[in-house]
Amino acid sequence: MLAGIFAALAGYERELMHERAAVAREAARLRGRHTGRPPKLTPTQARQVRALRGSGESISELVRSYGVSRATIYRALRDSDSPAVPAGELASTEAGVL
Numbered sequence: 434m435l436a437g438i439f440a441a442l443a444g445y446e447r448e449l450m451h452e453r454a455a456v457a458r459e460a461a462r463l464r465g466r467h468t469g470r471p472p473k474l475t476p477t478q479a480r481q482v483r484a485l486r487g488s489g490e491s492i493s494e495l496v497r498s499y500g501v502s503r504a505t506i507y508r509a510l511r512d513s514d515s516p517a518v519p520a521g522e523l524a525s526t527e528a529g530v531l
Contacts, residue, residue, distance in 0.1 A: 473501045473505050474499065474501065474505060474509050478499065478509075479509040479512070482495055482499065482506060482509045482510065483509065483510060483513070486506075486510055492506055492507070
């Protein structure tokens with residue numbers, strides 16, 4: 434019975450820790466701080482990757498020259514510095530292209 438009480442208290446404390454961590458992450462986000470793992474490529478390097486790929490550089494060559502994984506290169510190609518376009522607007526602008 435005593436072990437059950439201690440287990441319940443430990444579970445409650447664990448929930449409190451998760452809540453405090455979530456609040457701290459949100460506060461940091463609102464202050465403009467990045468939490469989590471730092472990116473492998475700087476924004477400048479990501480722009481260079483996109484430019485090189487646009488000029489015909491292969492993915493394998495980019496991987497070797499920047500020393501990152503294929504997934505990182507593809508992520509840099511996928512993510513752009515331009516602001517996100519709402520889904521409805523994207524569909525309407527691409528409809529005229531087809």
